[in-house]
Amino acid sequence: MPVNPIDALSIAQDLLRCPSVTPADAGALGVLERLLQAAGFDVHRVTFSEPGAADIDNLYARIGTSAPHLCFAGHTDVVPPGDVAAWSHGAFAGEVHDSQLYGRGAVDMKGGIACSVAAVLEYLAAHGGQPHDSGQGSISFLITGDEEDVAVNGTVKLLQWAAARGEKFDHCVLGEPSNVEALGDCIKIGRRGSLSGTLIVDGVQGHVAYPHRASNPVPDIAALIVALGNDPLDAGSDTFQPSNLEFTSVDVGNPATNVIPAQARARFNIRFNDQHSAESLQALIEQRVETACGNRIKARIDWLPSNAAAFVTKPGAFTDLVAAAIEQVTGRRPELNTGGGTSDARFITHYCPVIEFGLVGQTMHKIDERTPVADLATLTQIYRGVLERYFA
Known part of the structure; x- marks a missing residue:
């Protein structure tokens, strides 16, 4: 089915305008659900509960039924904005000023999700609405609303739910803000x-x-x-x-x-x-x-109980593929890195090799969180390059 591509900036603005401070969803998953359903994805909204924790809505969407299966993962919940009066532009307004997109989650990580969705829609439009011209392959989105808080009713349970349905992932790209100084400088291949x-x-x-x-x-x-x-x-x-x-x-x-x-x-x-x-x-x-x-x-x-073990995705064909897509667009050969805090990759690693690559993380969780609009376009190009190489 042909699809009409939508640019990453528009998707990011729609997501930012949903005040999805964890554990609230505030309509963010609905934005993705409408886009992916229109593109032919089989979309599921799944809610999980746990005593003493908030009920969390999650989203899983897949197009295609065969291997290879590439998954894009992420979270739409965000940390609180802090003093909203201290923001130069509304924390949930999704405004662009001086070529920068402002808003809580612009970097961590609604911007990254917007880029992956835009890249997939562009890719499908160029390939007759299928992951591959031959009809082989699958693309999916694994999106939670429970990453910034206790992370008990989100990705860990969504992966279990998917596995019980027989879903098998070959590789995953998690769009966390992995880059340190400039887009393309770092791929996270593990975490402490x-x-x-x-x-x-x-x-x-x-x-x-x-x-x-x-x-x-x-x-x-x-x-x-x-x-x-x-x-x-x-x-x-x-x-x-x-x-x-x-x-x-x-x-x-x-x-x-x-x-x-x-x-x-x-x-x-x-x-x-x-x-x-x-x-x-x-x-x-x-x-x-x-x-x-x-x-x-x-x-x-x-x-305290720990659900965050150290893990690493060994460098190889998949990390080389992603690095090549990054280098072609940015001219930078990214460093393979395991620094930083924890992420939902610690759960995904039990199901398939996973890397983290998203926007530059310098303003995440800060007042005036923002990302250059140009970086949204660049990251979309990189994800598109990953898709072209992956299903070549």
Whole structure:
């Protein structure tokens, strides 16, 4: 079925005008549903629930029924805009000023989704409405509204739902803002894992004038913080930078100046590479705490559940294909990188090789989040080049 291509800027503006602050959808998935249905996609809206979490609407759309199957993934939920009065242009207005598209999600990652949809519509229009002139191949979109929050009713469950239907993906492009300085400088081929916990030191409350009748946990937790930071977790590898543990808060919950507190707590996060699992890291940190405590300090760790393990997509034919499409359009040969935070690629990697390539991430989550309009056109060209090579 022939389709009428729609430019990425128009799609991005329609998406930005939906205030889909996680977990709200605010019509964003409906924008994509209408476009993809008109292009001949089989579109499904799937809602997932979890006790203690918001119900989340998700979208899966596919055209074609055979391999090879290329999936474009992403999320339409966004972080809150912050002080809306501080924005130069409306956070949800989708306005263009000085050749820049402003709005929450312009970079992370409604702009990337708009480019992938525009590229696919252009590609289908040039190939009789099918992934390949022969009728072979499939293209799909896996879009969630639950990435910026707890990520329990989004991509992880949508992938399970798709697998139960017999869907099989050969490769996936996740349109997260992977580039650091300029479009084309970086492809994310993996991510470090994330593990969080709270270090708790128990003392004995008492009057500061009678310290012998109390046990102050503040010096003890300070000593443990130093001890845990003294020895590196590893030296990194050819693919990953070293793992790092960062303390993010220290609190004793004590408003008084003349009372020794009963307890001190310090929250921390570890970003770890593929030399560790969450379980092995917990054991390592607990052993280091036990050693540092000796027989005097009473300490323990409360761990938060982790659904973010380290992963890597090995360089090969698929990464070469994407890099070639990027280089042809931008003139840059992208670096293959595993830095940055977590993303839904950590779930997708269990189903197929996945890379992340989207817009430049310098303004994501900031006031006046924005992207050059020219970058939208360029990214659309790159995605179109990926499609042409993939189904060649």
